[in-house]
Amino acid sequence: MRDQNFASSRRRFDDDDPNFLKRLSHDFDTAWDSSDDPSGDEQYSSWDTPGVLHGPEPRPDWVVTELSARDTELGVLKTGKEADVHLVERAVPDGPRTLLAAKRYRAAEHRMFHRDSGYLEGRRVRESRVTRAMESRTAFGREALAGQWAAAEFGALGQLWALGVSVPYPVQLLGTEVMLEFVGAPDGTAAPRLAQTRPSRAELESLWWQLVDGLRVLARAGLAHGDLSPYNLLVDGERLVFIDLPQIVDVVINPNGAEFLARDVANVARWFTGKGFPVDPEPLVVELLHDAGIR
Structure with a gap:
């Protein structure tokens, strides 16, 4: 439940x-x-x-x-x-x-x-x-x-x-x-967006590190979500789910790839910080760009 x-x-x-x-x-x-x-x-x-x-x-x-x-x-x-x-x-x-x-x-x-x-x-x-x-x-x-x-x-x-x-x-x-x-319950109730949740401190920490893990895999594949925000993440029980990916960006080929990646991280870091789990986006951006092989 x-x-x-x-x-x-x-x-x-x-x-x-x-x-x-x-x-x-x-x-x-x-x-x-x-x-x-x-x-x-x-x-x-x-x-x-x-x-x-x-x-x-x-x-x-x-x-x-x-x-x-x-x-x-x-x-x-x-x-x-x-x-x-x-x-x-x-x-x-x-x-x-x-x-x-x-x-x-x-x-x-x-x-x-x-x-x-x-x-x-x-x-x-x-x-x-x-x-x-x-x-x-x-x-x-x-x-x-x-x-x-x-x-x-x-x-x-x-x-x-x-x-x-x-x-x-x-x-x-x-x-x-x-x-x-369909991400949600068998009765048709959809999982809430991250922006709609009120997680505890411990839940925030778990969700943040799930997010970081997902972003690392994306970066190592040379990709960025491109439009990441608390509205494009679902919380299915304790699981964080990435959604809405038609604009996915190849950060190597796209000349604006690094900017898209940095904006993704800044958007979600701002939300987590505002909910009482302060995170600095810059070190993560540097790590992801390195993982993507573009810096």
Whole structure:
């Protein structure tokens, strides 16, 4: 059971701005069961759809791969400027079932590419015409960008999962939809963001060192989260989980890589210090840059 020092009320997954929230369309106060709501939006699982990419192996035991499985929409967990996150039940009739978070990047006409330029430095696609279209923000280019954000997040999660970083397992990628492990309770209650928690001193210390360990693995792989903050970290019981990784930065290739890494550390160090666990970000930044091999 989750420690009562952490927020016990229902939280939404990966919220970055409360002004963009929608309420869930189902009540999860009791254990969820898709059979309780026959009107739910149910369709066959997209696991075997042509073009779908699957997460790294070995897969966790809870991943449902049976072709007879059904996907049922259970509600909106988060709406944002660039993607919406939906709660989906994937279940085999009279068989295994699991909850997933389906992150769906917005269509071109509804997206706000307010962060593209800095993060996309050093990223290229195979066809030069696609690169040009993305740079000029044509309709086709914006669609390509949406797909690139989804693919970047799916690839980053798969890489970090394989390296042992605490991230949601990436179940599958289909177009601009990334299907992820749902981080939370079986009743559909999402794990709170770090910013929503009120941890004790001992819990702060544990969470900080979990964070440092994760950042070290990222740096040794030549990566930085790129948008790290207390709003892009979940607290699942005693476990810290990194989320929201479409903007992941290659700190070696990206000319602003060192600045992104330093900003990540400063953002989270400021929060921990404000909660009564003072940390100096500078020594950690120096260590991470050294681990990344750029200083």
